[in-house]
Amino acid sequence: MSKGERKKLIIGLAFISPWLLGFFIFYIYPFIASIYYSFTVYHIISPPEFIGLRNYVDLITRDPLFIISIKNTLYYAGISLPLGILMGIIIALLLNTRVKGMAFYRTIFFLPVVVPFAAHAILWKWILNPRYGIINYLIGLLGVKHPPGWFQVAGWAKPGLIIMALWASGQAIIIYLAGMQDIPKTLFEVADLDGANWFQKIKNITLPMISNVILFNLVMGLIQAFQFFTQPFIISKGTGRPMDSMLMYNLYLYKQAFKFFNMGYACAMAWLLFVAIILITLFVFKTSKNWVFYGGE
């Protein structure tokens, strides 16, 4: 590094020093401290006491709720992510057509994204109300005598959460749409000349060309799904019930930290989640070589 470059670096660092300070104090320090706390019994208001790996061992061998929260989170991620991708692409395809008033439709699909999570949860609690909700009313019109109990009955709680999540997938839709609009028109013109039908164009042009966007949304969706918290927290009033069906991993972590004051235990949970997200993301990136098309490669 030349003298001039070093000067520039120092000046740059000086300019971002307020942010750096905040980053180190509010992110890096807690991040590192949480590693230590995860090896302690730490009740927040009394000093932490080192216990080695006991929190991790207890989590894996003695805590059935830990396993339940993992299953719930995997169930939610495993269904909401593929459905979200499928629905996002279909809606983006529809929004990519030339129809009068398209800007209005695009706005409508994006609107749920700007609804705060809390309002989102309360709104859907009413929409999916077993007796007075509009969804059950419509189901009733089809002649179903016992419509689902949604958030009140264990078996229907997670499907309810998934429906809620799909409603708010406008951000992914906009990203898919941007990806689709980036596809060179010449590719479709050539396909038209070759006599390709609509489905063949989707399969052979659109999907490969937006595969990098799908990868992006998949990774972001994975992270969000594993950190899913606000909606189940509000709907279940912080309990994760009925029958622990809405006890997502982050909700359980929150309860351990701030309801039961087991901060050390919660830190161990947070680290396991961090490692799990990294491993899954790495796996997705590793396999993406086989299905993501990068132009020019």
Place this chain on the structure above:
Amino acid sequence: MKILKIFLIMILVFSLVPFLVLARGDKADKAGKEEKAAEEKAPEVITLRIIWENWGADFTKYLDGEWTEKYEKDHPNIKLEWLFPASWQEKEIAELAGGDMTFDVFYMRPSFLPAIVERGGLIPLNDYFAKSGVKTSDFVDATMVTCMVGDQIYAIPGGADFIGWFVNKDMLEAVGYDPDNPEINSIEDIEVINRRLAKWDDDGNLVQLGYMPIDFYQLINWGYMFGGEWYDPETQKVTGNDPANVKALEWLVEIVDYYGYEELLKLRGEYAEWSGASPDHPFILGFTAFDSNGWWNYEILQNYAPDLDYGVINFPTLTGDPSEKANWVVMGWSVGIPKGAPHPDEAWEFLKYSWYDFTAEFGALTINSPSVKKSFPRFEQLVNEQFGADHRIAKLMPMFDEMGIHATKSMPTTPAGEFFDTELDRAMEAAMSHQMTAKEALDTFTERVQVQIDRAVGK
């Protein structure tokens, strides 16, 4: 060169910031000293900072309004500053964890107090009690016991939640009961009226019921009624699987089976609030004939259902024998002084003033029942004055006070804190959904809560 100058100036500015702050502080100190000198003749004004549960503006307005005015008028040198955070537990924990305590008074619920006492978060009040001539026997036993860990007193009982059964007179009359004296005194009476009141629509959906048994408070209550105990503070052992508690849960499961668990859950989910203040409360809407609640419920009923003809009866007991009233459970809240509080002596004076000397006045104003036994007559008198002796809730007050006179049981207070309540709810769900027998569910509950307690006390 120019760039280097800019960099040097920036470094200089950043280096100067702490000095500027110090200089400002110094200046402020000087100004402070001058002010102090000027104020030496005048007595020091202290601000007591209080963390309180957010009861909603309809109720907190009495605290930071009239009660504060009254207190500050009687104590010209003390100001009260109330904080009503979204989660008072988290705020109190954060304040304790921060180390530099700036609050003087903490509001608490029974499940919270022992959990923070175990971690050294509260000042013992034994000396204050002794110096002030306040005796533990002055309070309703069931509320006093939730303020103590062993022999140490860590809080003063605040409001006592004396619970009665609000009954919908029209619904009772419709199924053949005398609305003014329905004679629902025992579990047998509950079973009978449940069968008379339960209704399903043509599609088999439950649309009306009598007694709603899904709530951990109900299990705690019936556990005591059947003769059980939940926790032994001497040995720090959970006794949740006491055979009497198992019997109580089995009885609740029988009631649930009659309605159908899923139907009950669905019915419960149809309303925004089952137990809180809400215009779509099922009792208000006439879907359930009973609502176990405190006297503060009158205001909700007055606001949202002024035409509802209701009465209040005593909480039923096991056989209806009057001696069983001792097994009634009193809930409530308490008030303590956190460790490191800046003004502990003044905080104690505030505690004593609000929840001992003038607890009847506090209760009548803020729609709470007092915990000091000798204050009951004064409290009833104030309620009568406030509402008028003909007001129906004024007439019903003795019904609530009766619980204060007889009840000896309180919500279990363990170092496991809220974990206890959470796990009990889970045990009820497991039994009511028949995933476990009542015995298995309470065995699991006992084992899990014991682990949490051992962990909390460092075993």
